Amino acid sequence: MDSLPDFPWDSLAPYKERASSHAGGLVDLSVGTPVDPTPDVVRSALAAAADAHGYPQTWGTPALREAVAAWFARRRGVPDVNPDGVLPTIGSKELVAWLPTLLGAGPGDVVAYPAVAYPTYDVGARLAGASPRPMASLTALGPMTAATTPKLLWVNSPSNPTGQVLGHEHLAKVVRWARQHGVIVASDECYAELDWRDGAGGSTSGLPVPGAVPSILDPRVCGGSHDGLLAVYSLSKQSSMAGYRAAFVAGDPALVGRLLEIRKHAGMMVPWPVQQAMLAALTDDTHVAEQRVRYGIRRGHLRSALEHAGYCIDHSDAGLYLWVTRGGVEGAGAGSCWTILEEMADLGILVAPGSFYGVAGGRHVRIALTATDERIGAAVHRLTNVAAEHS
């Protein structure tokens, strides 16, 4: 196995200390951990399932797998998910970290993922002993040979950290390319309900129009066949369930069957009360729409305060983060993410350096929307004062 990178968050300690010394206290917008209470509908389902004397099914109960398929049809514009191709996971981070291993990748295999990306795609390649291959685009992978063709390609839309959303035409091209070269595509889609583009959230449910953020399993993307495709989804963010570890993978039943076989042997199963809580979360759209409104308000305030204070916001069309730079990414005004980190720390605000997400992220910081209204208000106030001082 390639050695694992240092755990990046540890390097933020000096900035955290500096930010914590602010008279108004720390505003931590670094790690995107949900802060709002888990909805009652989810907590009641968990409590009602507290008697869990027997082992849970690794594959998940048929009711849960059917609820996932129904959710894809109702919320994602994917009418044809086969419940046999659904598998609950213990949060999605573990699946991201172990997927290459579970798919049999090893030394000599390539695992490709976006150049600016959630760091666990890289970790997963290393855990398998495979070669991690960040890529700015498919063409950047160069001509395909036996040695360079990835075994697995990750896509992530909406992206963490950039908030970029990939349209169905783009994803369809990726799927065509992958099928041509025999590459498995795993698509990490956990921010799909947090679409902030104009008109999103305008449907009667208060949520985006199904398919507005296309899934890899969307018929427009995959032509109605889920062969070679996996969609990865998490309830951590949309249902404030990060502490439950509740997620799932869905798509090609043959691939899911391979994962299931190993996970059964390895005891990688979602606890029964969590499975019941997932079922409740997946059949209730109201709490997701309510949570979306909370994040949308925080995002609006933070976004305008940052812009008034002279920062530029790139992409950030969806998801839980603002992808922020100062003076653009090129030319004389462009600075390093660490300079922005220092400026923010002086305001008592802790943010994440873009370099955590790849070399290409080195001029951005990622600012999470996951803080209480009170803490977001404090950040907005401080940024507004800075803007006033400079005007």
Ligand SMILES: Cc1ncc(COP(=O)(O)O)c(C=O)c1O
């Ligand atoms: C892109 C992406 N994938 C996966 C995860 C992991 O989510 P969880 O393990 O909470 O399901 C996150 C969490 O921040 C993420 O941003």
